[in-house]
Amino acid sequence: MRNEQPKMIxxxxxxxxxxxxxxxxxxFELFEDHTxxxxxxxxxxxxxxxxxxxxxxxxxxxxxLLALALDGVELTAADYQLSDSQLTLxxxxxSFVVDSSVRIHPESNTALEGLYKSGSMFCTQCxxxxxxxxxxxxxxxxxxxxxxxxxxxxxxxxxxLLSNGNLIASGPDDNGRHWxxxxxxxxxxxxxxxxxAGDLWCVEDSFTTMSQRxxxxxxxxxxxxxxxxxxxxxxxKKSMRWDEEVYGREYDLDIFMIVAVNDFNMGAMxxxxxxxxxxxxxxxxxxxxxxAAHQRVEGVVAHEYFxxxxxxxxxxxxWFQLSLKEGFTVFRDAEFSAxxxxxxVKRIEDVAxxxxxxxxxxxxxxxxxxxxxxxxxxxxFYTLTVYEKGSEVVRMIHTLLGxxxxxxGxxxxxxxxxxxxxxxxxxVKAMEDANGVELTQFKRWYSQGGTPRLAVSxxxxxxxxxxxxxxxxxxxxxxxxxxxxxxxIPVELGLxxxxxxxxxxRLAGEPAAQGTxxxxxxxxxxxxxxxxxxxxxxxxxxxxxxxxxxxxxxxxDRDQLMFLMQHDSDGFNRWEAGQQLAxxxxxELIGQHQRGAALVLDQRLVVALRTVxxxxxxDQAMVAEMLSLPSEAYLTxxxxxxxxxxxxxxxxxxxxxxxxxxxxxxxxxxxxNREVSRQSAYVAEAGHFARRSLQNIxxxxxxxxxxxxxxxxxxxxxxxxxxxxxxxAALAVLVNSAHEQERAKALAVFAxxxxxxxxxxxxxxxxxxxxxxxxxxxxxxxxxEHPAFTLKNPNxxxxxxxxxxxxxxxxxxSADGSGYRFLADMVITLNALNPQIAARQLAPLTRWRKYDxxxxxxxxxxxxxxxxSGELSSDVYEVVSKSLA
Ligand code: TRP
Ligand code: ZN
Numbered sequence: 001m002r003n004e005q006p007k008m009i010x011x012x013x014x015x016x017x018x019x020x021x022x023x024x025x026x027x028f029e030l031f032e033d034h035t036x037x038x039x040x041x042x043x044x045x046x047x048x049x050x051x052x053x054x055x056x057x058x059x060x061x062x063x064x065l066l067a068l069a070l071d072g073v074e075l076t077a078a079d080y081q082l083s084d085s086q087l088t089l090x091x092x093x094x095s096f097v098v099d100s101s102v103r104i105h106p107e108s109n110t111a112l113e114g115l116y117k118s119g120s121m122f123c124t125q126c127x128x129x130x131x132x133x134x135x136x137x138x139x140x141x142x143x144x145x146x147x148x149x150x151x152x153x154x155x156x157x158x159x160x161l162l163s164n165g166n167l168i169a170s171g172p173d174d175n176g177r178h179w180x181x182x183x184x185x186x187x188x189x190x191x192x193x194x195x196x197a198g199d200l201w202c203v204e205d206s207f208t209t210m211s212q213r214x215x216x217x218x219x220x221x222x223x224x225x226x227x228x229x230x231x232x233x234x235x236x237k238k239s240m241r242w243d244e245e246v247y248g249r250e251y252d253l254d255i256f257m258i259v260a261v262n263d264f265n266m267g268a269m270x271x272x273x274x275x276x277x278x279x280x281x282x283x284x285x286x287x288x289x290x291x292a293a294h295q296r297v298e299g300v301v302a303h304e305y306f307x308x309x310x311x312x313x314x315x316x317x318x319w320f321q322l323s324l325k326e327g328f329t330v331f332r333d334a335e336f337s338a339x340x341x342x343x344x345v346k347r348i349e350d351v352a353x354x355x356x357x358x359x360x361x362x363x364x365x366x367x368x369x370x371x372x373x374x375x376x377x378x379x380x381f382y383t384l385t386v387y388e389k390g391s392e393v394v395r396m397i398h399t400l401l402g403x404x405x406x407x408x409g410x411x412x413x414x415x416x417x418x419x420x421x422x423x424x425x426x427x428v429k430a431m432e433d434a435n436g437v438e439l440t441q442f443k444r445w446y447s448q449g450g451t452p453r454l455a456v457s458x459x460x461x462x463x464x465x466x467x468x469x470x471x472x473x474x475x476x477x478x479x480x481x482x483x484x485x486x487x488x489i490p491v492e493l494g495l496x497x498x499x500x501x502x503x504x505x506r507l508a509g510e511p512a513a514q515g516t517x518x519x520x521x522x523x524x525x526x527x528x529x530x531x532x533x534x535x536x537x538x539x540x541x542x543x544x545x546x547x548x549x550x551x552x553x554x555x556x557d558r559d560q561l562m563f564l565m566q567h568d569s570d571g572f573n574r575w576e577a578g579q580q581l582a583x584x585x586x587x588e589l590i591g592q593h594q595r596g597a598a599l600v601l602d603q604r605l606v607v608a609l610r611t612v613x614x615x616x617x618x619d620q621a622m623v624a625e626m627l628s629l630p631s632e633a634y635l636t637x638x639x640x641x642x643x644x645x646x647x648x649x650x651x652x653x654x655x656x657x658x659x660x661x662x663x664x665x666x667x668x669x670x671x672x673n674r675e676v677s678r679q680s681a682y683v684a685e686a687g688h689f690a691r692r693s694l695q696n697i698x699x700x701x702x703x704x705x706x707x708x709x710x711x712x713x714x715x716x717x718x719x720x721x722x723x724x725x726x727x728x729a730a731l732a733v734l735v736n737s738a739h740e741q742e743r744a745k746a747l748a749v750f751a752x753x754x755x756x757x758x759x760x761x762x763x764x765x766x767x768x769x770x771x772x773x774x775x776x777x778x779x780x781x782x783x784x785e786h787p788a789f790t791l792k793n794p795n796x797x798x799x800x801x802x803x804x805x806x807x808x809x810x811x812x813x814s815a816d817g818s819g820y821r822f823l824a825d826m827v828i829t830l831n832a833l834n835p836q837i838a839a840r841q842l843a844p845l846t847r848w849r850k851y852d853x854x855x856x857x858x859x860x861x862x863x864x865x866x867x868x869s870g871e872l873s874s875d876v877y878e879v880v881s882k883s884l885a
Pocket of ligand 2: 303326329
């Protein structure tokens with residue numbers, strides 16, 4: 001908790017460190033009621049900061065200082081100053097050694113930052129500023145050091161003792177204890193330090209690198225999970241090969257370890273040679289993990305592995321540069337997943353997620369540029385903007401330079417900056433230098449926040465056979481930024497003729513046409529592009545693959561969207577046309593509901609989806625994506641003022657109508673796919689994901705019709721399937737249905753069968769928390785009393801509270817404000833237990849601007865109540881105070 005007024009940190013104040021730490025020698029003595037940490041720091045004055053010996057200011061929080069020595073001479077209290085967060089002492093020479101001993105309490109650390117216990121095991125989480133809760137240190141990413149770590153603990157409780165790098169010695173101690181010493185040959189900042197001690201089993205494999213080095217691969221888990229590691233191991237080997245093939249990057253140590261822990265604030269952490277994972281991002285097998293979970297494991301394993309180069313070998317100078325590693329690494333893992341599975345489906349999922357969630361963040365009080373200018377608590381800046389929009393920025397560079405130019409840029413970046421702590425500017429400079437281009441204006445994507453709008457209008461000149469597109473870009477104000485300069489917006493497009501074929505594209509002034517799809521760079525506030533040799537008025541297919549993270553506006557009518565859905569050569573834009581058609585139809589229904597008029601569904605949506613369903617040549621995953629109506633959260637994001645109730649009613653009405661009208665093709669598709677599922681063993685591959693996704697979305701529509709054969713089919717699937725994808729889908733459909741008895745029975749059977757598996761129970765909580773049926777809050781309150789629930793486990797908090805506030809919009813936004821009051825109560829409780837998780841759960845309340853004035857008042861009142869509730873963590877304080885500003 002704060003003892004001082006929280007301080008804003010500014011990028012403009014950055015200064016290189018006064019001192020450097022060449023070597024870090026750590027010793028941990030792990031006990032049940034405390035841990036002793038001894039640190040020996042071999043230090044010197046940073047030559048880049050000139051002569052003189054200013055005071056040495058070490059970071060440290062919640063540490064009990066037991067002893068301190070400078071060059072072997074014990075210091076007394078008169079020789080140093082100690083505050084809540086700093087230890088200051090005076091060096092006497094350019095080079096010196098600091099020895100410290102501190103006592104810490106991992107056994108009572110519920111914040112899950114620094115050294116803590118997850119169940120019976122010890123583990124660490126140091127990013128971003130957690131190392132200072134372990135020992136006094138220069139806890140900043142531009143201080144890189146060579147680490148040696150010795151840890152000791154009771155042999156029978158902690159048979160496995162791990163840290164970064166290579167094991168160099170180990171042995172027994174007296175009285176039942178043992179020790180191990182690890183040495184990491186690579187210089188690294190403290191945020192990449194890790195330690196694990198526990199009773200763990202491991203799955204071992206090996207990988208031969210491109211230069212024929214053998215690397216040992218180990219995944220450590222609690223014994224009962226040893227049968228759920230194969231998918232992560234396969235994903236790891238695929239990632240290692242892919243990074244060699246696509247980026248020329250080879251692994252650099254002799255061993256790579258992953259440890260799964262149950263209590264973890266985020267997905268996973270890329271500690272050098274010793275990645276620590278939320279168990280939800282490692283464990284997967286057919287019976288307990290859905291297809292989505294399998295794909296998440298694959299993606300997160302790849303993400304953390306890729307950090308070894310984009311993050312570890314080349315790291316961040318300061319935390320304002322976080323997107324340097326995170327945006328780039330998200331782009332790398334997205335491309336990996338696209339190569340392993342279906343590229344178009346991966347892009348659709350990522351774009352839907354970005355537009356629903358990152359666009360909302362960018363429109364709210366916590367909006368910030370990809371490279372923020374200031375922060376109070378860096379943990380609050382592990383955001384969708386830094387990660388997902390940051391990845392879009394890297395993707396645009398890839399689009400502008402092409403795959404080959406981009407690879408030249410990354411080769412230069414890795415070679416030039418290996419072993420360094422650098423900035424986003426350094427990344428862009430490498431791209432520029434390797435390609436002989438200038439990206440000065442492009443860099444506004446790093447410094448300006450907010451989602452740009454791109455309005456496009458057309459004009460066709462039949463006499464001259466020319467077709468012009470006018471692009472107008474603008475960007476709304478965001479906190480601290482009222483005026484925005486134009487961005488470089490790469491617009492990938494094609495022009496369709498009346499038969500739906502792509503026309504050759506020749507811009508005025510060009511000698512000949514250049515392909516049928518191309519990327520235009522929109523760089524001005526208003527800019528016209530004219531195509532020539534256009535024999536008929538075309539239909540434009542704009543922003544293919546979402547080539548820039550902008551809100552596009554072009555006045556398509558519904559017939560044009562149906563045409564694009566059928567004919568666009570770009571699969572992503574076929575889906576996009578379907579989404580826009582659905583948005584138009586749903587917004588019309590929302591209007592009807594608000595006027596009190598009868599709801600009438602535009603039959604063109606039915607026709608369009610029937611065409612898709614009855615086309616056997618389409619990828620089944622694409623059919624499933626097309627059948628998925630825009631979510632309530634997305635409809636909220638694109639509303640000026642979101643009418644929660646109207647959105648829900650309109651969308652449910654459309655689903656009901658579609659289910660009735662398309663019953664035959666849905667039922668046929670469902671039965672055919674279920675039959676294949678029944679005949680085949682579970683396989684975690686794209687073709688199988690596709691079949692099950694269509695099967696399950698069909699089922700969700702079908703159960704909206706009151707036909708007994710559908711209920712029977714749903715129960716059959718629930719009872720006799722062999723995998724969690726089919727089982728959870730059937731359960732979710734029942735939970736949202738009016739079949740009360742079947743629902744209760746299925747939930748009880750599920751809980752009884754899976755009560756010993758916390759990750760499966762998380763899904764059981766989520767499915768119920770997200771149910772839009774009335775009485776949602778009461779159900780959540782009851783579930784909080786369930787023996788499997790605890791506020792101390794972040795996965796449980798996300799599964800129940802996060803799912804309720806983030807996905808169950810009608811219940812959370814109940815007009816009486818009960819949902820808001822509940823969430824505020826949870827945040828106040830969590831603030832004292834785990835500030836990072838508390839601050840993250842606040843996100844739905846920060847969106848208050850989207851709602852009617854009555855709800856705004858209720859939401860703001862809850863934010864005020866949190867602010868007045870007493871000692872707030874800097875995490876919660878920052879989000880609440882900025883939301884109210
Ligand atoms: N660097 C981690 C990643 O791969 C993010 C992360 C893991 C993290 N644990 C954290 C960030 C705790 C802040 C706090 O994206
Ligand atoms: Zn990351």
